Amino acid sequence: xxxxxxxxxxxxxxxxxxxxxxxxxxxxxxxxxxxxxxxxxxxxxxxxxxxxxxxxxxxxxxxxxxxxxxxxxxxxxxxxxxxxxxxxxxxxxxxxxxxxxxxxxxxxxxxxxxxxxxxxxxxxxxxxxxxxxxxxxxxxxxxxxxxxxxxxxxxxxxxxxxxxxxxxxxxxxxxxxxxxxxxxxxxxxxxxxxxxxxxxxxxxxxxxxxxxxxxxxxxxxxxxxxxxxxxxxxxxxxxxxxxxxxxxxxxxxxxxxxxxxxxx
Amino acid sequence: xxxxxxxxxxxxxxxxxxxxxxxxxxxxxxxxxxxxxxxxxxxxxxxxxxxxxxxxxxxxxxxxxxxxxxxxxxxxxxxxxxxxxxxxxxxxxxxxxxxxxxxxxxxxxxxxxxxxxxxxxxxxxxxxxxxxxxxxxxxxxxxxxxxxxxxxxxxxxxxxxxxxxxxxxxxxxxxxxxxxxxxxxxxxxxxxxxxxxxxxxxxxxxxxxxxxxxxxxxxxxxxxxxxxxxxxxxxxxxxxxxxxxxxxxxxxxxxxxxxxxxxxxxxxxxxxxxxxxxxxxxxxxxxxxxxxxxxxxxxxxxxxxxxx
Ligand SMILES: Nc1ncnc2c1ncn2[C@@H]1O[C@H](COP(=O)(O)OP(=O)(O)OP(=O)(O)O)[C@@H](O)[C@H]1O
Ligand SMILES: [Mg+2]
Numbered sequence: 001x002x003x004x005x006x007x008x009x010x011x012x013x014x015x016x017x018x019x020x021x022x023x024x025x026x027x028x029x030x031x032x033x034x035x036x037x038x039x040x041x042x043x044x045x046x047x048x049x050x051x052x053x054x055x056x057x058x059x060x061x062x063x064x065x066x067x068x069x070x071x072x073x074x075x076x077x078x079x080x081x082x083x084x085x086x087x088x089x090x091x092x093x094x095x096x097x098x099x100x101x102x103x104x105x106x107x108x109x110x111x112x113x114x115x116x117x118x119x120x121x122x123x124x125x126x127x128x129x130x131x132x133x134x135x136x137x138x139x140x141x142x143x144x145x146x147x148x149x150x151x152x153x154x155x156x157x158x159x160x161x162x163x164x165x166x167x168x169x170x171x172x173x174x175x176x177x178x179x180x181x182x183x184x185x186x187x188x189x190x191x192x193x194x195x196x197x198x199x200x201x202x203x204x205x206x207x208x209x210x211x212x213x214x215x216x217x218x219x220x221x222x223x224x225x226x227x228x229x230x231x232x233x234x235x236x237x238x239x240x241x242x243x244x245x246x247x248x249x250x251x252x253x254x255x256x257x258x259x260x261x262x263x264x
Numbered sequence: 265x266x267x268x269x270x271x272x273x274x275x276x277x278x279x280x281x282x283x284x285x286x287x288x289x290x291x292x293x294x295x296x297x298x299x300x301x302x303x304x305x306x307x308x309x310x311x312x313x314x315x316x317x318x319x320x321x322x323x324x325x326x327x328x329x330x331x332x333x334x335x336x337x338x339x340x341x342x343x344x345x346x347x348x349x350x351x352x353x354x355x356x357x358x359x360x361x362x363x364x365x366x367x368x369x370x371x372x373x374x375x376x377x378x379x380x381x382x383x384x385x386x387x388x389x390x391x392x393x394x395x396x397x398x399x400x401x402x403x404x405x406x407x408x409x410x411x412x413x414x415x416x417x418x419x420x421x422x423x424x425x426x427x428x429x430x431x432x433x434x435x436x437x438x439x440x441x442x443x444x445x446x447x448x449x450x451x452x453x454x455x456x457x458x459x460x461x462x463x464x465x466x467x468x469x470x471x472x473x474x475x476x477x478x479x480x481x482x483x484x485x486x487x488x489x490x491x492x493x494x495x496x497x498x499x500x501x502x503x504x505x506x507x508x509x510x511x512x513x514x515x516x517x518x519x520x521x522x523x524x525x526x527x528x529x530x531x532x533x534x535x536x537x538x539x540x541x542x543x544x545x546x547x548x549x550x551x552x553x554x555x556x557x558x559x560x561x562x563x564x565x566x567x568x569x570x571x572x
Contacts, residue, residue: 062462094464102462108455111478120473121463170459177463 013040013080015181015211016061020075021087023056030056032235033075038181038228040080043203043212045226045243047219049258053235054215055105058183061086061213062100063093079180098125101179101210105186107166109158109173114141114150117158117169121177136176143209144172145202164195171202175210182206184214188221200225219259223247231255313552316545320344323539329546335509335525337543338534344543346550348509352426352519353551356501357494359430359515360437364490367434368441369476369483375442376449377471391439399436403503406432411504418516424506427515433500437490444489448482449475481566488562492555498523522547 016038023031031053038044046054056065063086065071077086079099086096109117118137119127127133137154141147146168150161158169167187174182184203188196196218203212203225216222222229223243230240231254239246239255250256321329324344332345371391375384410428415421452475460470476483506518507528520528526544534540 064458064462067458067461093461094466097462098464104455104458104462106455108453108459110456110459110474120460120465124463124465124469173459173463 012042014038015040015080016086016213017078017080018057018075019078021057021060021077022074023053023060024072025056026070030235031060034232034237036230036237036240038211038213040211041207042227043207043214043225044228044230045222046213046215046230046232047217047222047258048232048238050217052232054232055185057232058102058185058213058215061096061181061183062102063087063096064102066093098177099180100183101174101177101181102183103167103170103174103185103187106190107163107170109161109166109169111157111159113155114158114161114169115154118172118176120173125177140172140176141169143175143206144168145198146172162195164191164198167191167195167199168202171199175206179210182210182212184212186215186217189217196221219247231258233258310552313545313549316542317549319537320539320542320546333511335520338529338532338540342539346546348511349520349522349525349547350550350554351511351513352501352505352509352521353495353523353554355513355515355519356426356430356433356497356505356521357491359427360434360494360497361487361491363431363434364437364441364494365487368438368486368490369445371438371442372445372449373471373476376446377467377475388443391442394436395439397436399497399499400503402432402436403429403500406500406504421516422506422518424504424508424518425516426501426505426512426519429501429503429505430515432504433494433497436497436500437493440490440493441486444486445479445483448479448486451482452478484562484565488558491558495551495554495558496523498527502527522551 014037018034018036018038021031021034022029034057036044046058048054059065060073061077065073073087075087078084079086079096084091086100110120112120115134115137118140119133122133122136127136138147138151141150146165149165150169158166161169167190171184171187188199191199200221203214206212207227214222214226226243228241229243229246231238231246231250231252233254239250239252241251246255247259250259256262329344329346331347332343333347334343334345335348336343375387379387406428407424410432411421411423411425414425414428421427456474456478457470460474465473501521502524505521505524507520507524508518509520509525510517512519525547529540529544532540534544
């Protein structure tokens with residue numbers, strides 16, 4: 001399967017390079033020889049039908065798979081500018097996760113106060129000064145568009161927030177530690193349309209601060225929020241390119257079928 | 265079914281539905297009886313405790329009972345202050361909890377987060393054996409082994425003392441604590457753990473900063489249950505802590521607990537209806553009230569946790 005790439009015309013800084021990436025759950029290969037680049041301060045969307053390996057790929061980028069057994073990866077994911085291979089077993093997964101943040105499909109706040117949720121990563125990184133933590137907490141909640149809704153109840157349990165608020169809290173929590181790369185795995189699939197559009201606006205706004213890789217089933221969302229789109233099908237990367245080109249002039253018939261809703 | 269497919273597809277067969285309904289109501293009735301029988305048992309225990317205790321309080325005023333500092337109901341010059349027995353009970357209990365709670369939680373954290381699954385299969389049954397040992401054995405172990413060993417370090421320690429009884433009781437309770445806390449920890453969702461790891465936390469940080477706090481309601485339940493267990497424990501304290509009712513808050517003394525007193529009188533020959541005989545029920549009622557208060561506190565905490 002030839003990979004069709006409509007190369008971006010301007011040269012852009014690259015945050016991460018996925019090279020010849022293969023992923024196996026036991027014997028089963030879930031991702032097959034995937035190559036693409038994640039551009040700095042851009043939003044890259046990963047789309048494709050259910051089970052095509054989007055989450056598997058995304059979760060490799062912060063080594064979450066390392067928590068479980070029975071998987072194998074091949075290839076490289078180079079994180080720039082340090083030029084380290086994220087997948088390298090000799091690299092501590094914690095080191096990778098310190099730079100690559102993640103927001104999950106289901107909002108998963110800790111059963112702690114809103115404040116404690118946001119500063120958790122900072123405390124893990126050894127920050128202790130209350131004043132600094134409070135300042136970072138406020139900044140992150142503002143960046144996640146949640147500050148006005150929760151500023152008077154930072155000491156209340158985060159699990160008492162609405163689903164959309166919880167997800168924005170999870171985004172704030174990930175932003176607080178200023179990651180180089182932020183992974184979002186279907187962050188709006190459990191949310192109502194209003195919360196969804198709030199988070200979509202947020203994604204667009206956030207790219208000034210952080211490089212974003214977002215998995216989504218929602219093609220409008222991909223078209224609206226992302227600069228680049230990667231279309232995966234049955235574990236393979238079928239097409240990767242600038243979002244507007246991929247959606248208006250797809251090069252591969254499978255991509256065309258998918259975005260026109262003929263399958264998937 | 266005789267009348268063919270149509271009734272299966274429409275799902276409507278009056279005879280069958282009536283049959284299912286009848287069967288369900290029978291099952292519900294049997295279940296009701298089963299739960300009623302436990303309720304009745306508990307209720308009759310309370311009724312007996314109270315009715316048998318009432319005559320006692322005709323002779324002894326409640327005030328004296330709660331404030332007098334001596335408990336000698338079997339003597340000619342009888343004194344009826346319950347405080348000595350309460351102090352013995354509380355002292356052995358806190359010593360036991362001091363052992364059982366931290367070690368139980370650490371073992372639970374290890375079993376739930378760190379251990380290899382194959383090793384867990386070996387360790388868990390071993391822990392359960394602790395709970396299967398008869399308490400008499402624990403009692404003599406405390407008296408004949410732990411006390412002499414402790415006396416090497418604390419030469420003044422009397423042969424009967426609450427310290428070794430409490431320690432051994434603590435070890436006996438560890439499996440209760442660890443299994444309850446482990447269940448609570450394992451029910452913390454994978455997603456919450458992943459969130460912590462994704463933020464760069466280590467396994468130790470995730471366990472103690474996220475999983476354990478998330479399991480706090482289970483930990484409170486474990487605390488309540490194991491304190492109740494310690495309050496009610498009988499053989500170990502009867503054998504190793506001594507039989508002298510005295511107000512003692514230092515575990516390095518001998519003292520009698522509520523339960524040990526009950527054993528002592530039951531084994532003796534206090535005649536039915538005598539005040540010595542009634543005092544057993546009074547001690548039992550006191551113990552019951554203590555565990556009841558404890559459970560009410562636990563209930564309050566659980567309510568608090570839920571309402572948040
Ligand atoms: N833990 C696992 N063990 C074995 N196979 C798995 C595991 N997780 C996922 N898979 C398989 O790997 C393939 C890719 O799964 P993945 O979750 O990455 O898909 P996805 O594109 O994220 O799908 P969705 O859009 O439904 O979330 C699927 O066929 C799935 O069944
Ligand atoms: Mg997925």
